[in-house]
Amino acid sequence: MREAMDPWTFVVASYAIGVGATLGMVVWSLISMRRAESRRDRARKP
Amino acid sequence: MHGFANPARFLRNARWLMPLCLGVGLGVAGLALIWGVMLAPAERLQGETVRIMYLHVPAAWLGMAGWMGIAGASLAELVWRHPLAAIAARACALPGTVFTAVCLLTGSLWGRPAWGTWWVWDGRLTSMLVLLFLYFGWIALSQASDSSAGAGENRAPAIFGLVGAVNVPIIHYSVIWWNSQHQPPSITLGKSAMSGDFLVPLLAAMLGFTLIFAGVVLARMRAILADQQAEARLRRKAFSQVEF
Numbered sequence: 001m002r003e004a005m006d007p008w009t010f011v012v013a014s015y016a017i018g019v020g021a022t023l024g025m026v027v028w029s030l031i032s033m034r035r036a037e038s039r040r041d042r043a044r045k046p
Numbered sequence: 047m048h049g050f051a052n053p054a055r056f057l058r059n060a061r062w063l064m065p066l067c068l069g070v071g072l073g074v075a076g077l078a079l080i081w082g083v084m085l086a087p088a089e090r091l092q093g094e095t096v097r098i099m100y101l102h103v104p105a106a107w108l109g110m111a112g113w114m115g116i117a118g119a120s121l122a123e124l125v126w127r128h129p130l131a132a133i134a135a136r137a138c139a140l141p142g143t144v145f146t147a148v149c150l151l152t153g154s155l156w157g158r159p160a161w162g163t164w165w166v167w168d169g170r171l172t173s174m175l176v177l178l179f180l181y182f183g184w185i186a187l188s189q190a191s192d193s194s195a196g197a198g199e200n201r202a203p204a205i206f207g208l209v210g211a212v213n214v215p216i217i218h219y220s221v222i223w224w225n226s227q228h229q230p231p232s233i234t235l236g237k238s239a240m241s242g243d244f245l246v247p248l249l250a251a252m253l254g255f256t257l258i259f260a261g262v263v264l265a266r267m268r269a270i271l272a273d274q275q276a277e278a279r280l281r282r283k284a285f286s287q288v289e290f
Binding site: 005007008010013015018021022025029030032033035036037039040042043 | 072083102144159266269272
């Protein structure tokens, strides 16, 4: 007997992983950039 | 090329280029995914699951492009001692790893309804998994190397980056060289076996995700440069306070 599968379950799961990972990576990159640049600016102060 | 080697000049350009790439990339990728899910038709044989393609194909392209970025930067580091090359290679590693992992996961989710299995040990899937492990190894090696050393002083990651590039053509040609569950390439240079209904949103998604990749690489390069500059200043301050 053929297993019935809802294709949208796989589509939604793929988009959740792909979009979530991409947005997470963008946010993390921006936060780490801001943190590093403010650390550099603090180090510049005498 | 050495015109762009000056970190101050690079930072001047990256300050406007990075938000532009990220903003346009997120907009184009978002519209392409909405198009792919809501407007593009279902495929005759695969049905609705074909919509996974709009994420899976850009992720596969950028997983491989990330390693080619590492290899190109490694070559520039080894041959021309380009001061930003090692930083560019390190910046490519994170998005390359993320997109390779997304490609493997979305491919597995596509394979279950299309092939009836989550995973097969064929040439394409296995070589893509090897690419993910190469990224893990490269990141571990580059972090183990002394990040404060100048260009050309830590050559191990650069050599690894060049040697690992041999896997990229293996991934690309694996579906031609060996029998595979995976379909052969539908898009080649100058022609496509795909209908425009699928091709246009796919190309838009590839453009959008490529711009996001470029924006993340620029943000990572700014972060790594700022970290190195902060380290150098703190070291100079510490030396100046030492009494001999």
